[in-house]
Amino acid sequence: MAARAHWTSRLGFILAAAGSAVGLGNIWKFPYMTGENGGGAFVLVYLLCVLGVGLPILIAEVYIGRESQRNVVQAFEALDRPRSPWMVTGWLGLVTAFLILSFYSVVGGWVLHFLSKALLGQLTSRDAAVGGYLEQLFHSPGAMVFWHTAFMALTVVIVARGVAGGIERANRIMMPALFLLLLFLVVRAFGMPGFAPAVTFLFSPRLEDLTWSAGLQAAGQAFFSLSLGMGAMITYGSYLKQGESIPRITAVVAVMDTVVSLLAGVVVFSVVFTFGQEPAAGPTLMFVNLPLLFQQMTGGYLVAVAFFLLIAFAALTSAISLLEVVVAYADEVHGWPRPRTALLMGAAIYALGVLAALSFNVLGDVKVAGHNFFDLFDDVSSNLTLPLGGVLIAVFYGWVLGRDAVLRTFDGRGPRVLREGLLWAVRVLAPAAVAYLLVKGLAGLWA
Numbered sequence: 001m002a003a004r005a006h007w008t009s010r011l012g013f014i015l016a017a018a019g020s021a022v023g024l025g026n027i028w029k030f031p032y033m034t035g036e037n038g039g040g041a042f043v044l045v046y047l048l049c050v051l052g053v054g055l056p057i058l059i060a061e062v063y064i065g066r067e068s069q070r071n072v073v074q075a076f077e078a079l080d081r082p083r084s085p086w087m088v089t090g091w092l093g094l095v096t097a098f099l100i101l102s103f104y105s106v107v108g109g110w111v112l113h114f115l116s117k118a119l120l121g122q123l124t125s126r127d128a129a130v131g132g133y134l135e136q137l138f139h140s141p142g143a144m145v146f147w148h149t150a151f152m153a154l155t156v157v158i159v160a161r162g163v164a165g166g167i168e169r170a171n172r173i174m175m176p177a178l179f180l181l182l183l184f185l186v187v188r189a190f191g192m193p194g195f196a197p198a199v200t201f202l203f204s205p206r207l208e209d210l211t212w213s214a215g216l217q218a219a220g221q222a223f224f225s226l227s228l229g230m231g232a233m234i235t236y237g238s239y240l241k242q243g244e245s246i247p248r249i250t251a252v253v254a255v256m257d258t259v260v261s262l263l264a265g266v267v268v269f270s271v272v273f274t275f276g277q278e279p280a281a282g283p284t285l286m287f288v289n290l291p292l293l294f295q296q297m298t299g300g301y302l303v304a305v306a307f308f309l310l311i312a313f314a315a316l317t318s319a320i321s322l323l324e325v326v327v328a329y330a331d332e333v334h335g336w337p338r339p340r341t342a343l344l345m346g347a348a349i350y351a352l353g354v355l356a357a358l359s360f361n362v363l364g365d366v367k368v369a370g371h372n373f374f375d376l377f378d379d380v381s382s383n384l385t386l387p388l389g390g391v392l393i394a395v396f397y398g399w400v401l402g403r404d405a406v407l408r409t410f411d412g413r414g415p416r417v418l419r420e421g422l423l424w425a426v427r428v429l430a431p432a433a434v435a436y437l438l439v440k441g442l443a444g445l446w447a
Helices: 010-021 024-036 040-068 074-079 087-119 128-138 141-160 163-190 195-203 212-225 232-237 246-274 289-294 300-334 338-360 373-409 416-445
Strands: none
Touching: 010 163, 010 232, 010 246, 010 300, 024 040, 024 087, 024 212, 024 246, 024 300, 040 074, 040 195, 040 212, 040 232, 040 246, 040 373, 040 416, 074 087, 074 300, 087 128, 087 141, 087 232, 087 300, 087 338, 087 373, 128 141, 128 289, 141 163, 141 300, 141 338, 163 195, 163 246, 163 300, 195 246, 212 246, 212 373, 212 416, 232 300, 246 289, 289 300, 300 338, 338 373, 373 416
């Protein structure tokens, strides 16, 4: 077996892990969920959940990867015993990454479609049809498959080039570019009349607006935003060299992911409030409402291009990590050359994604358990395999590996209160919260 690949530096891991975490969930889902749930109170619960639920499981995943130096399936054997029953956790991660990327690539295609329209000036052309561009795309099977193909091809090409030469190099370019684009958009938002109302909406919690449902959604967003439960952080952690401080580097990743969400919220709501729109617009906020508002802005062309380029980078860095979960397993178990593995696994995921892409038109009447293919892949992964994987990872790290793992996580150093806090969070708080998400998700899945 060839020597295992590693990140060339700590920064390489941080940028790659942050790239995995920062995705459409930060720039698309977080703003519209915040808008639907009243703003500041939702944000407060979200931040608490990142600290108490997301970060402990992130630490657990990176530890499992670093200590095992194996892919997501074999990692549990390496840390427990051969043919360990905990391997099912790795298989869940593998299936989850496969499913998510199949429909995530379709959404990534939507982003590339809108980026192309922004570059051509069509989002700021004063055309009344701008608000219907997404619906037009849905009714064009050829365009849906074309943009899905383009997005998946970019993902395969990067992963095929390897850990250091492909994934790390791409993230070293795209993640700084993403932050620069986001900074540009924040500076642009600062001059808008809606900037102050946006900051107030996001950071002035009104606890009377908080509902149990909103709190549950905040916990789910904190979990999903960090790319947990899908094997990505175990896989990326396996490319870490021994001796890296897991608490420190995972905290940096969590902070970067959270900052992107909050700044994206500031940008989106500055535009929304400037033009007197409703913040609770829901999932259409990014693809329907914002393009209509870009038309009315001074310098709207530049803002539209920067915004959709930002989203494209975020989507692509996350897609890379999902494909790497599957490729790392096939590469290590079967010993195939990486380019071949990336092409074969990418093609299999792509084929499943074509079903998702055609769910909006040609296959719209084909239902499985009452779901079209796109919704089925989304619902099964989001409501079943992701949270179940998160619960099992927390239990494995907290109860099977236990105190010794926590001590090794901190390299035998650090305040005892932090070690005990992590152990309590990963044994009780995190699995309980994610298990509740699982129960609620299953109830909704089979309703």
